[in-house]
Amino acid sequence: MADIDAALREIVRLRAAGLCEYCRISERFTLAEHEIDHVIAVKHGGQTIAENLALCCAVCNRFKGSDIASIDPETGQLTPLFNPRVDHWDDHYQFAKWRNPGSDREGPRHSLASADESLRESQRAATSAALRPQQGCR
Numbered sequence: 001m002a003d004i005d006a007a008l009r010e011i012v013r014l015r016a017a018g019l020c021e022y023c024r025i026s027e028r029f030t031l032a033e034h035e036i037d038h039v040i041a042v043k044h045g046g047q048t049i050a051e052n053l054a055l056c057c058a059v060c061n062r063f064k065g066s067d068i069a070s071i072d073p074e075t076g077q078l079t080p081l082f083n084p085r086v087d088h089w090d091d092h093y094q095f096a097k098w099r100n101p102g103s104d105r106e107g108p109r110h111s112l113a114s115a116d117e118s119l120r121e122s123q124r125a126a127t128s129a130a131l132r133p134q135q136g137c138r
């Protein structure tokens with residue numbers, strides 16, 4: 001892992017306003033402090049400069065790792081991963097409606113609370129999926 005000095009970390013953290021730049025969960029709602037991600041990993045020639053760094057929650061960072069592309073499950077095509085320095089989040093993602101567990105009522109739309117709850121649900125599902133053993137692995 002490349003050394004990232006404190007001043008550069010602060011630039012990245014302030015630019016992201018404390019939100020993971022991939023899933024947009026606030027650092028206030030995670031157990032672990034958000035990490036600094038190299039959008040293009042050092043091993044792929046990425047530099048340790050603000051233009052190549054993103055604030056990233058631990059869950060997103062574990063999933064992304066040093067990857068820069070993946071196979072799209074719908075098309076089977078090699079597809080670049082979301083790049084928060086180039087791509088626009090709203091072009092690729094949307095917040096799902098939040099439904100209060102055990103209630104038939106929908107929660108408020110477009111509120112920070114609903115977004116954060118939706119993201120926490122996504123993170124719980126992603127964490128659960130990540131911890132599940134892969135089929136065929138022994």
Ligand SMILES: [Zn+2]
Nearest residue numbers: 020023057060
């Ligand atoms: Zn995230």
